[in-house]
Amino acid sequence: MPSLAAFPNDTELAEKRRLLNGIQERRDKAGKLVAGVAAACDVDQFKAPTSEKPNAKRWDSHISPESQSRPPCILKQAASHLSNPDIVSLGGGLPSSECFPFYEWSFKVPTAQHFFKDQDELEDPTVQTVTIGKHDVKAGLSEYDLSIALNYGQASGSPQIMRFITEHTELVYNPPYADWKVAPTVGSTGALEQTIRLLFDRSRGDSVLAEEYSFSTALETFVPQGIKPFGVKMDDEGLMPESMDAMLTSWDEKSRGARKPHVLYTIPSGQNPTGATQSLQRRRAIYSVCQKHDIFIIEDEPYYFIQMPPYQGNESDSVQASEDVESFLAGLVPSYLSLDIDGRVLRMDSFSKVLVPGSRLGWVTASAQIIERFLRHAEVANQGPNGMSQIMLWKLLDQTWGHEGYLKWLIALKNAYTQKRNMLLAACDKFLPKSVVSWTPPTTGMFLWLKCDPLQHPEYPARPIEEIEGEIFDQAIKTGVLCARGTWFRAEPDTPADGMFFRATYASATAEAMGTAIERFGEAIRRSYQIE
Amino acid sequence: MPSLAAFPNDTELAEKRRLLNGIQERRDKAGKLVAGVAAACDVDQFKAPTSEKPNAKRWDSHISPESQSRPPCILKQAASHLSNPDIVSLGGGLPSSECFPFYEWSFKVPTAQHFFKDQDELEDPTVQTVTIGKHDVKAGLSEYDLSIALNYGQASGSPQIMRFITEHTELVYNPPYADWKVAPTVGSTGALEQTIRLLFDRSRGDSVLAEEYSFSTALETFVPQGIKPFGVKMDDEGLMPESMDAMLTSWDEKSRGARKPHVLYTIPSGQNPTGATQSLQRRRAIYSVCQKHDIFIIEDEPYYFIQMPPYQGNESDSVQASEDVESFLAGLVPSYLSLDIDGRVLRMDSFSKVLVPGSRLGWVTASAQIIERFLRHAEVANQGPNGMSQIMLWKLLDQTWGHEGYLKWLIALKNAYTQKRNMLLAACDKFLPKSVVSWTPPTTGMFLWLKCDPLQHPEYPARPIEEIEGEIFDQAIKTGVLCARGTWFRAEPDTPADGMFFRATYASATAEAMGTAIERFGEAIRRSYQIE
Structure with missing residues (x-):
């Protein structure tokens, strides 16, 4: 490609x-x-x-x-x-920062170059604590502070x-x-x-x-x-x-x-x-x-x-x-x-x-x-x-x-998303019946679009695509996986659907969970398509 | 009252x-x-x-x-x-919290009963540091954490x-x-x-x-x-x-x-x-x-x-x-x-x-x-x-x-606003010409409504109220104070105004600045009304 x-x-x-x-x-x-x-x-x-x-x-x-x-x-x-700094404002109803009950914030973040640490590594030298005071600007410490941001x-x-x-x-x-x-x-x-x-x-x-x-x-x-x-x-x-x-x-x-x-x-x-x-x-x-x-x-x-x-x-x-x-x-x-x-x-x-x-x-x-x-x-x-x-x-x-x-x-x-994508795609390769499901590996973002061939479905066209899709969705939920239905995304939902799709994301699940999820989704499809 | x-x-x-x-x-x-x-x-x-x-x-x-x-x-x-916790979601494009670059936050706040301290008193025992971790819920430390709130x-x-x-x-x-x-x-x-x-x-x-x-x-x-x-x-x-x-x-x-x-x-x-x-x-x-x-x-x-x-x-x-x-x-x-x-x-x-x-x-x-x-x-x-x-x-x-x-x-x-209000009202008592300006002391909120009597103005009704009000506003800005013009707030601005007002707030200025501001505003009014 x-x-x-x-x-x-x-x-x-x-x-x-x-x-x-x-x-x-x-x-x-x-x-x-x-x-x-x-x-x-x-x-x-x-x-x-x-x-x-x-x-x-x-x-x-x-x-x-x-x-x-x-x-x-x-x-x-x-x-x-x-x-004009000489003007005293009695104009806008902006509260005075003396009435703000936050005096100072600090938060721990990764230093540049050392990303994707997690909480158990908080004492790591690659984690940095940054602090924001209420009056840092007045004190000459910063160009922005809580007295400004919280107003x-x-x-x-x-x-x-x-x-x-x-x-x-x-x-x-x-x-x-x-x-x-x-x-x-x-x-x-x-x-x-x-x-x-x-x-x-x-x-x-x-x-x-x-x-x-x-x-x-x-x-x-x-x-x-x-x-x-x-x-x-x-x-x-x-x-x-x-x-x-x-x-x-x-x-x-x-x-x-x-x-x-x-x-x-x-x-x-x-x-x-x-x-x-x-x-x-x-x-x-x-x-x-x-x-x-x-x-x-x-x-x-x-x-x-x-x-x-x-x-x-x-x-x-x-x-x-x-x-x-x-x-x-x-x-x-x-x-x-x-x-x-x-x-x-x-x-x-x-x-x-x-x-x-x-x-x-x-x-x-x-x-x-x-x-x-x-x-x-x-x-x-x-x-x-x-x-x-x-x-x-x-x-x-x-x-x-x-x-x-x-x-x-x-x-x-x-890079982190690339690894996640690869895991999902490997799971699809392993668990989905390719005789009825096909997909193009995405090169951007967090979504995989799974195309199910209606022509291979034993009940199509006796049952409309929307109904078969709904059945697979329900079955997938029973089996323990949530994918989004293709028809949810149709710009013109009032016209008849001519393809059957599901959207899967690799954004949030762990590698192990993605494997389980796709295996379950494969089962739901096999059952609907009556594939052994 | x-x-x-x-x-x-x-x-x-x-x-x-x-x-x-x-x-x-x-x-x-x-x-x-x-x-x-x-x-x-x-x-x-x-x-x-x-x-x-x-x-x-x-x-x-x-x-x-x-x-x-x-x-x-x-x-x-x-x-x-x-x-249902047994369902794996490949449904929504929610990022995984491992990709969130905030590990822990803390902030200093007043303990209940000890309000309105300011930053120089941060070491005071009445100031409390509270902390939120990324995975406090999983750790059994809290009912809410950054992994939830930042998603x-x-x-x-x-x-x-x-x-x-x-x-x-x-x-x-x-x-x-x-x-x-x-x-x-x-x-x-x-x-x-x-x-x-x-x-x-x-x-x-x-x-x-x-x-x-x-x-x-x-x-x-x-x-x-x-x-x-x-x-x-x-x-x-x-x-x-x-x-x-x-x-x-x-x-x-x-x-x-x-x-x-x-x-x-x-x-x-x-x-x-x-x-x-x-x-x-x-x-x-x-x-x-x-x-x-x-x-x-x-x-x-x-x-x-x-x-x-x-x-x-x-x-x-x-x-x-x-x-x-x-x-x-x-x-x-x-x-x-x-x-x-x-x-x-x-x-x-x-x-x-x-x-x-x-x-x-x-x-x-x-x-x-x-x-x-x-x-x-x-x-x-x-x-x-x-x-x-x-x-x-x-x-x-x-x-x-x-x-x-x-x-x-x-x-x-x-109580803090009550003191601020009292200061502004005292300044008004002291500096505004009562022959032409009147007001009702507010009992709620942060605004004082100053009513200027158009009938006392030497150029009224030859000049419409909006014009006189604008002149006083401009003069006040020159003198160094910003108040809001009454006509800005008219629900039906296309009808002629029958009163002249200014809105002043005691929300933000210090006591000293409020005194200065009202003194200046008094000057602007005196000049427009040609009062000695």
């Missing part, structure tokens, strides 16, 4: 090193970051100069009337007067963590237009809800394109807002651009019952649920179709950094033990953001899959116009992510690991 | 003690709380038996079509199979913190109907956005009643959703029920340009921005009007526990130093929740004003029907609050302070 991205050459490696070094140079030049309680954050100050790039296109006709009508939050605006903030996030996120985004994706920005989110679930309110309107008859099998929670977010999803055919590389083009070219509003889609929702890497990953060539082709039909792209790619080497057929396949960060970065298949000369992409990133889901902290990247509208909604939808996560991740990522340390963490994480 | 609630008698004190003791008895009887990663939470198990109470009314016609159409999250539903959770919250919140809600509000429930929120900002999506629909021509001056961010949440706010007249006790009744009785859809309101949004205590607090009698009268016109009530009461004794005219007014928790509870003016025999109230509570805003953690209380719809939206809007805040507040509130300790914290907090 070919690598999904082109193999990085020396120029690309040097470019990544240049970007990495540029971050520190800019920080040194900018000097100390001064940003107190509810400080405004303009991420432009953290970006490299972009004068040679063009600005993004405007998306006025794509934006919903609801979003167009959002005023700025007047109280947050008033806080801008407070950049109200701005929906645009604290400048401290947003600096790291902006730099990371530039380092990894480096969008080819000038006026890109990032905004923090309460995770990609919330980011999608906000993005839908921004781009879609029920009364316009809006609809959305998605992969024919897509993340069920995303579909559940679109549908109650009156936005009808339409599924585009997929192959092993995910969404097929020719099918998408054909759908859009022949779009008939009446028979479809919806306006021609103006947005594509796609999960390009380790797609949920199919595990498929779009190659660079595939992404370019899809982007062209989007340009042709004026389609805005929502790119949901939480598994981006879990890009694994191809499966060689052995549980014990070795992982690349000593990859340097430049090679790791340059070897990643590019995000749509990196191809986005028009500024037609809103990319959703999240720390959930790569650090901890419980932080409920992620970010979106898009053009300044889109981000400004996104933030206006965030001000009333959630006020941005919580301060506890912001300061803890800042302390870990920015102050303890740094950019290179975080990239090393991502390499280690990818 | 009379107390807002009736003075508690012995029966009421005994009832509060009974509720407090009942919590521990129920916990002892229930035994250890077993709730792992993404465990479902049904708060009914944490409530006292409610068999003698009737159920809430149904609100089908109030609920929006969007909310009515929300399906349950299918992946979260599938997780219900995992209550995905349910939108219904972790059972550990929701137990505390349910018990606290029952202890303080004890709703008079049986099927009340609580749901966690990402703070009241997000709670209001979700509640509006639940109860309102643009295409129905929905509108909302609010105080004529109301929280600007709340108004900014309604308006872009196409929901028109209508302001009800206020006096020193806040919203006036007779005005509300008259408005509703004579409602003319055509001239109003909106359907007759079916919801009231009210801030009954320490109202933002006016600082007004509705007495018990006032609340009963408003509730009756809501019953008469079938109005659902959104009760936004973040300042509830900051109910202070009346201001006696001295900065140094002493505060009640040794109040017991039963008297504190029984002396609070009742929430609408406590009067809510119909189940027509959704109450929003938050830890922002009483612990730390940065936690972005609060909760709503309403009937089971409303809470179920609220949670369906939370599943796609944010997945509930972040796990970091959930476990930290649980460790502090449930495991370190307990219910009584938390109530003592609230008493101490109220």
Whole structure:
């Protein structure tokens, strides 16, 4: 199997090193970051100069009337007067930090290079204790402390963590237009809800394109807002651009019952649920179709950094033990953001899959116009992510690991997932009846898509696929394993299913449990298919 | 000034003690709380038996079509199979806790009874260090740990913190109907956005009643959703029920340009921005009007526990130093929740004003029907609050302070705010020109509403109120103080203003800064009014 991205050459490696070094140079030049309680954050100050790039296109006709009508939050605006330190504020109802019952936090984390230790090794010298005080800033010990993080903030996030996120985004994706920005989110679930309110309107008859099998929670977010999803055919590389083009070219509003889609929702890497990953060539082709039909792209790619080497057929396949960060970065298949000369992409990133889901902290990247509208909604939808996560991740990522340390963490994480994937695939090789079940080894993410052939089933087509699938699911539960049903993920559930699928994940179970689980799942299939 | 609630008698004190003791008895009887990663939470198990109470009314016609159409999250539903410990899950993409780079946290907090220490006293014996490990549950050390809190959770919250919140809600509000429930929120900002999506629909021509001056961010949440706010007249006790009744009785859809309101949004205590607090009698009268016109009530009461004794005219007014928790509870003016025999109230509570805003953690209380719809939206809007805040507040509130300790914290907090309020009021007495500025000392919350008499202004009515107000605001900024402008809070900003107001807060500034600030504000007013 070919690598999904082109193999990085020396120029690309040097470019990544240049970007990495540029971050520190800019920080040194900018000097100390001064940003107190509810400080405004303009991420432009953290970006490299972009004068040679063009600005993004405007998306006025794509934006919903609801979003167009959002005023700025007047109280947050008033806080801008407070950049003058001589002004005393009797303006906003922000509690005084003397009333915060947390004086000091500390937490134990792995030092960069020594990841995946567990609790019984807490005394290990590779474990580091980091501490955050309430008044570290006043004491000159830090640029961020509990008195700031535990108070109200701005929906645009604290400048401290947003600096790291902006730099990371530039380092990894480096969008080819000038006026890109990032905004923090309460995770990609919330980011999608906000993005839908921004781009879609029920009364316009809006609809959305998605992969024919897509993340069920995303579909559940679109549908109650009156936005009808339409599924585009997929192959092993995910969404097929020719099918998408054909759908859009022949779009008939009446028979479809919806306006021609103006947005594509796609999960390009380790797609949920199919595990498929779009190659660079595939992404370019899809982007062209989007340009042709004026389609805005929502790119949901939480598994981006879990890009694994191809499966060689052995549980014990070795992982690349000593990859340097430049090679790791340059070897990643590019995000749509990196191809986005028009500024037609809103990319959703999240720390959930790569650090901890419980932080409920992620970010979106898009053009300044889109981000400004996104933030206006965030001000009333959630006020941005919580301060506890912001300061803890800042302390870990920015102050303890740094950019290179975080990239090393991502390499280690990818290696851990590669081993997990290999174990699941080895179990499938061993326990599943290949006469009726087939699969493509995933190269990104955490999902394996198991295809069961309905034609081999003794009761098909007398019984519909949904019924047989349900029977296998129930039987699997009885046998002691939970896999997700393929029909849960169908973008157009009202049409008859023409394939039978199950989604299995290697994210959470131990090697031993995965073996047991797949053995049980094999039993459930054999019983339904009446295979000895 | 009379107390807002009736003075508690012995029966009421005994009832509060009974509720407090009942919590521990129920916990002892229930035994250890077993709730792992993404465990479902049904708060009914944490409530006292409610068999003698009737159920809430149904609100089908109030609920929006969007909310009515929300399906349950299918992946979260599938997780219900995992209550059987023999089932291995390959179902949900939950990362394994071995991939979490946080091994152990600890934080320093005040012991109950010794609040408001600051960082320089960290070695004080009244400061306690509490620790949370990654695998405390497996080690038998705790009912909740980082391996659970840092993973995905349910939108219904972790059972550990929701137990505390349910018990606290029952202890303080004890709703008079049986099927009340609580749901966690990402703070009241997000709670209001979700509640509006639940109860309102643009295409129905929905509108909302609010105080004529109301929280600007709340108004900014309604308006872009196409929901028109209508302001009800206020006096020193806040919203006036007779005005509300008259408005509703004579409602003319055509001239109003909106359907007759079916919801009231009210801030009954320490109202933002006016600082007004509705007495018990006032609340009963408003509730009756809501019953008469079938109005659902959104009760936004973040300042509830900051109910202070009346201001006696001295900065140094002493505060009640040794109040017991039963008297504190029984002396609070009742929430609408406590009067809510119909189940027509959704109450929003938050830890922002009483612990730390940065936690972005609060909760709503309403009937089971409303809470179920609220949670369906939370599943796609944010997945509930972040796990970091959930476990930290649980460790502090449930495991370190307990219910009584938390109530003592609230008493101490109220006392601290009482002193702050007294300082601001003393400064106003000293520095503001009483010939043109007047105010009512607030008894709840953190806001003082300063009324400037337009009739005394040399340029009125030649210049409209909005212009004069803007001039004073700008002058105040130049002089070095930020107060919020009254017009920012007008529920119906398109009608001409008939009063001129400024909102000042005593929440954040020090005593010295408040003096300086009010002196400067006095100067700005004198200059505009041309007073020597």
